[in-house]
Amino acid sequence: MKKTTLPILTMILSGCALSGCSGSLVARMTNVGDPPDMSQTQNPTLMDGYRPVSMPMPYPEPELTNVNSLWQTGSRAFFKDQRANRVGDVITVLVDLNDKSKIDSNNTYNRNASHVSNVTNFLGFESKFSAIFPKAVNPANLTNTGSNSQDTGRGLLDRKDILELKIGATIIQVLPNGNLVIQGRQEILFETELRIVEVRGIIRREDIASNNTVPYEKISEARIAYGGRGDVSDVSSVPWGQQTLNRILPW
Structure with a gap:
């Protein structure tokens, strides 16, 4: 970063601090002119927000063993199963997502309502209304009501998602029924753009x-x-000021 940009950057950061800018914005401003920082490799169970998975489990069943047999149930090899099955083992997740959806809805709503009551007085208090309202009160129209509402809506959604990738995941937990909890994260840096892929879930x-x-x-x-x-994400995303207005403005 050039030295001439330091005073300008200092003024921007100071303005953000006084105006209550988010910490992520300040962190992004400190990387102006440099590619995004990659995060350190760490234990997924020590990350913020991690919670052990708890799922409904079947009742425990006794293990069946065959006398004089070297074969293991579920094994793909005669002597040893090479597939991941313990905490810390690595497995490859294949993601081949090709999703396309289209929704078109058109709704029209009309409603007219009218209610006329035959109430001619209001417990004798109708005579006091003239002191509150500018015109005389007609006792025959004390509770007459009416309403007219109309609503027309149109919605159209046409989207297509394609995602093909392979990502390595680590077994972080073995559930009592033998199912495996996996979690994986990859970061790929292309010049000034950092791509992040995450996957987690439960497998058999x-x-x-x-x-x-x-x-x-x-x-x-x-x-x-x-x-x-990074730079590409910043250009393609909605500015944080506009995002704030979108969440505050009621119209």
Whole structure:
């Protein structure tokens, strides 16, 4: 970063501090002229917000063993199963998402209502209304009501999502029924744009292929995120000031 930009950057950061800018904005401003910083590799169970997974479990069943047999139930190899099955083992998740959806709705709502009551007095208090209201009160029209409402709405959604990638995930928990909780994160830096891929969920041991891979559709409670930060993300995203107005303004 050039030295001539330091005073300008200092003024911007000071203005942000006085106006209550978010910490993420200040962090982004400090990286002006430099690519985004990559995060350190760390234990997923020590990350902020991590909670052990708790799912309904079946009753425990006794393990069945075959006398004089070296074969392991569910094994793909004769002597040893090479697939991931313990905490810390790595498995490859195959994501091949090609989703297309289209929704077109058109709604029209009309309602007319009228109610006329035959009440001719209001417990004798109608004579006192002239002191409050500018015109004389007609007792025959004390409770007459009417309403007329109309609403027309049109909605159109046409979207297509394509995501193809492979990501390594780590087993971070083994549930009592043998299912595996996995979580993986990858960061790829392209010049000034940092791409981040995250995946987590629950898989069965039986769904792990012999090459130690599992397709994303076999992941229960799957959470797959693909995003990033950098110059491209800044240009394509809505400015934070406009985002604030979108959440505050009622119209």
